[in-house]
Amino acid sequence: MAEEKKAAEAVETAAPETQAAAPVTQQDPQEFLENFDWDKYEEGIERVADDKLKEFEKLVEENFVDTADEEVVEGVITHLTDREAIIDINAKSEGVISLNEFRYNPDLKVGDKVEVLIDIREDKNGQLVLSHRKARTIMAWDRVNEAYDKEEVVTGFVKCRTKGGMIVDVFGIEAFLPGSQIDVKPIRDYDQYVGKTMEFKVVKINQEFKNVVVSHKALIEADIEEQKKEIISQLEKGQVLEGVVKNITSYGVFIDLGGVDGLIHITDLSWSRINHPSEVVDLDQKLNVVILDFDDNKSRIQLGLKQLEKHPWDALGDEIKVGDKVKGKVVVIADYGAFLEVAEGVEGLIHVSEMSWSTHLRSAQDFVNVGDELEAVVLTLDREDRKMSLGLKQLTPDPWTDITTKYPVGSRHTGIVRNFTNFGVFVELEEGIDGLIYISDLSWTKKIKHPSEFVNVGDKLEVEVLELDVDGRKLSLGHKQTQENPWDKYEAEFGEGTVHKAAITEIVDKGAIIEFNEDITAFVPGRHMEKEDGKKLGRGEEAEFKIIEFNKDYKRVVASHTAIFKEEEQRNVRAARKKAAVQAEEAKPTLGDANEQLQALKDKMEAANKKK
Numbered sequence: 001m002a003e004e005k006k007a008a009e010a011v012e013t014a015a016p017e018t019q020a021a022a023p024v025t026q027q028d029p030q031e032f033l034e035n036f037d038w039d040k041y042e043e044g045i046e047r048v049a050d051d052k053l054k055e056f057e058k059l060v061e062e063n064f065v066d067t068a069d070e071e072v073v074e075g076v077i078t079h080l081t082d083r084e085a086i087i088d089i090n091a092k093s094e095g096v097i098s099l100n101e102f103r104y105n106p107d108l109k110v111g112d113k114v115e116v117l118i119d120i121r122e123d124k125n126g127q128l129v130l131s132h133r134k135a136r137t138i139m140a141w142d143r144v145n146e147a148y149d150k151e152e153v154v155t156g157f158v159k160c161r162t163k164g165g166m167i168v169d170v171f172g173i174e175a176f177l178p179g180s181q182i183d184v185k186p187i188r189d190y191d192q193y194v195g196k197t198m199e200f201k202v203v204k205i206n207q208e209f210k211n212v213v214v215s216h217k218a219l220i221e222a223d224i225e226e227q228k229k230e231i232i233s234q235l236e237k238g239q240v241l242e243g244v245v246k247n248i249t250s251y252g253v254f255i256d257l258g259g260v261d262g263l264i265h266i267t268d269l270s271w272s273r274i275n276h277p278s279e280v281v282d283l284d285q286k287l288n289v290v291i292l293d294f295d296d297n298k299s300r301i302q303l304g305l306k307q308l309e310k311h312p313w314d315a316l317g318d319e320i321k322v323g324d325k326v327k328g329k330v331v332v333i334a335d336y337g338a339f340l341e342v343a344e345g346v347e348g349l350i351h352v353s354e355m356s357w358s359t360h361l362r363s364a365q366d367f368v369n370v371g372d373e374l375e376a377v378v379l380t381l382d383r384e385d386r387k388m389s390l391g392l393k394q395l396t397p398d399p400w401t402d403i404t405t406k407y408p409v410g411s412r413h414t415g416i417v418r419n420f421t422n423f424g425v426f427v428e429l430e431e432g433i434d435g436l437i438y439i440s441d442l443s444w445t446k447k448i449k450h451p452s453e454f455v456n457v458g459d460k461l462e463v464e465v466l467e468l469d470v471d472g473r474k475l476s477l478g479h480k481q482t483q484e485n486p487w488d489k490y491e492a493e494f495g496e497g498t499v500h501k502a503a504i505t506e507i508v509d510k511g512a513i514i515e516f517n518e519d520i521t522a523f524v525p526g527r528h529m530e531k532e533d534g535k536k537l538g539r540g541e542e543a544e545f546k547i548i549e550f551n552k553d554y555k556r557v558v559a560s561h562t563a564i565f566k567e568e569e570q571r572n573v574r575a576a577r578k579k580a581a582v583q584a585e586e587a588k589p590t591l592g593d594a595n596e597q598l599q600a601l602k603d604k605m606e607a608a609n610k611k612k
Contacts, residue, residue: 095130104157136172224259262301271345312345348388357432435475528560
């Protein structure tokens with residue numbers, strides 16, 4: 001009935017059949033609708049002429065939407081309630097749509113034209129039910145593709161956050177807005193965009209997966225591109241501009257100059273040393289900067305902040321001079337020294353050699369730490385080159401002034417091992433007084449290859465002053481001299497010719513090693529290892545050895561086993577020779593015997609001659 005009532009607005013008033021012959025006058029359809037009694041018509045009390053019904057059907061067909069057709073149609077909002085919108089689509093009755101379907105458009109009002117799809121032609125109440133959401137879905141892809149092809153600006157509603165960006169409702173399609181495409185500057189709070197309606201540009205469409213990517217940044221870039229060209233054309237070195245801190249990194253600060261970015265390197269932020277740019281500037285801070293340099297196309301612009309202030313060295317008071325004491329804070333430490341900031345932006349170098357009177361140089365970290373508040377003496381000052389050298393040791397007396405009194409040759413002291421070298425040990429007797437113990441002066445008996453075999457850094461060590469060079473500021477020390485030389489005693493005990501019993505400890509290339517005690521280690525040459533039976537001694541075999549060489553200065557001892565039985569043989573040989581000599585002496589003839597023998601020989605010869 002509601003549909004017929006709506007449709008009747010376009011037809012003329014139909015008279016009852018009993019009045020068919022009466023003249024018919026044109027009547028406004030709305031007036032007809034208001035006065036027509038539909039109940040009587042349905043009950044058959046009032047009838048409409050056939051020709052009028054045909055005319056009525058023709059008008060309905062020409063003027064009203066076919067509610068059976070699911071095409072998207074355009075309607076006009078005629079009324080808004082708290083929950084629904086009443087839509088006129090020029091059908092037989094008005095339709096209704098939940099306001100939830102219009103959440104993307106908070107400015108919806110009566111009179112707005114909207115696209116709808118007929119969802120239910122007539123519900124139980126006879127009401128036409130429409131769907132704006134379905135209509136938007138049907139039309140959305142056509143609109144999105146058209147906007148993409150024509151590079152048109154579209155309006156979207158930011159629904160929520162998602163990984164890497166935001167979800168945006170565009171024409172009823174959920175599009176993806178990457179975080180990098182929200183703005184030209186980095187976004188720190190994504191939530192501030194949720195629930196906002198913004199303009200976008202469709203930058204990518206995946207037809208297969210129905211994915212849409214939009215960008216708000218692209219619109220901003222288009223706007224600032226012209227500004228950028230204008231700004232770049234006017235840039236000059238030395239020009240001072242106002243900018244906004246766009247991004248802070250460990251190496252510098254990026255400044256937005258109004259569409260053009262420039263970089264302030266960390267070294268150009270402050271005359272003082274800083275660890276991080278955030279110590280000087282904050283994000284979104286406005287500040288004036290000076291253009292230091294740029295490349296040919298001005299795409300890389302180098303800016304400066306400290307250059308807008310007077311150099312601290314130019315403001316340094318004339319009252320500071322060499323020899324003055326100054327106070328400051330340690331800002332940087334290197335192996336060779338430390339930098340002391342005596343005024344903002346004014347630093348002096350304390351070389352490690354000026355930190356202590358000791359001639360044995362150490363690292364600066366052994367003396368000072370970053371942040372230490374120190375007092376120092378100005379050693380050199382060059383205002384033109386902006387250089388200053390400072391000293392710490394000058395604040396204390398030179399310990400070498402009375403060195404001959406405190407550390408005369410032959411005196412004994414206790415020092416601390418501070419460092420090793422391959423040839424010795426540095427021992428500190430007091431701050432600024434270091435001495436060297438050569439490796440040969442560490443022990444009377446031990447053969448030391450490296451000082452670390454004998455002592456550790458930090459150990460206390462008894463020493464004796466061996467030599468003192470005041471001009472060269474050098475002390476020669478000894479440790480073994482503080483103890484009795486055991487080799488004086490060993491010289492008599494293990495002198496040449498003495499015999500001792502020991503076992504072969506080690507077989508070496510040209511002989512063997514034996515140990516008589518913890519200090520005396522002797523070398524046995526290979527030819528002296530031979531036993532009496534002709535075989536050689538083996539490792540671990542015990543035997544007697546004779547000392548054939550003892551050198552106290554070089555701690556060299558040479559022993560022989562062979563000499564033990566060879567000497568016995570030599571004694572036997574000498575005894576046999578002596579006995580033989582005695583026997584020979586006893587067998588030697590006397591003079592009388594010789595005369596008798598000669599006479600007998602003479603007589604024998606004479607007898608022979610007579611026979612002839």
